Amino acid sequence: MLKRIKYISRFAKQLSTPEIDELAKIAGENNSKKDITGALMASGGIFFQVIEGPPEAIDSLWSSLLKDPRHKDILLLKSEEGEMERLFPEWRMKKIDLDRNSDIRNEPLKAMLQTVLRQSLMIYELTAVLERAAWAEMVEAN
Numbered sequence: 001m002l003k004r005i006k007y008i009s010r011f012a013k014q015l016s017t018p019e020i021d022e023l024a025k026i027a028g029e030n031n032s033k034k035d036i037t038g039a040l041m042a043s044g045g046i047f048f049q050v051i052e053g054p055p056e057a058i059d060s061l062w063s064s065l066l067k068d069p070r071h072k073d074i075l076l077l078k079s080e081e082g083e084m085e086r087l088f089p090e091w092r093m094k095k096i097d098l099d100r101n102s103d104i105r106n107e108p109l110k111a112m113l114q115t116v117l118r119q120s121l122m123i124y125e126l127t128a129v130l131e132r133a134a135w136a137e138m139v140e141a142n
């Protein structure tokens with residue numbers, strides 16, 4: 001049984017290249033002890049990460065990730081569980097730092113990540129509107 005989670009988040013503050021390197025290195029060391037594999041992409045202040053492994057190990061990592069102050073606006077893109085093959089069987093935590101890679105072929109990927117982030121901010125805004133509406137209704141009812 002394998003569980004796989006994909007999410008995006010925003011850097012809580014600007015992270016330097018050595019800081020991202022260090023984060024990915026420690027993540028890889030921890031993951032190898034827990035049979036977790038995956039990839040971590042960083043671009044324009046956004047993380048996109050895929051983690052996969054035994055369901056309990058992934059659930060536990062996910063709750064740590066939600067509490068990690070180094071990133072915010074964590075948006076779960078997909079969570080799946082079942083008899084699946086790993087996407088990254090060889091990668092303890094592969095770091096892909098797109099900001100350090102000026103290859104023009106990566107531009108569409110960077111643009112896509114920015115678009116996904118903008119969409120997630122729209123979802124937050126929509127929720128805020130709904131909350132305000134619910135609040136207004138409650139006040140009116142009283």
Ligand SMILES: Cc1cc2nc3c(=O)[nH]c(=O)nc-3n(C[C@H](O)[C@H](O)[C@H](O)COP(=O)(O)O)c2cc1C
Binds near residue numbers: 027030066068
């Ligand atoms: C973007 C990002 C990705 C991370 N990826 C991993 C990871 O793949 N594996 C891992 O063990 N920790 C990862 N961490 C660190 C965890 O959030 C957490 O600090 C670490 O698992 C220790 O958690 P604990 O103190 O709850 O045991 C990541 C942190 C960030 C900000």
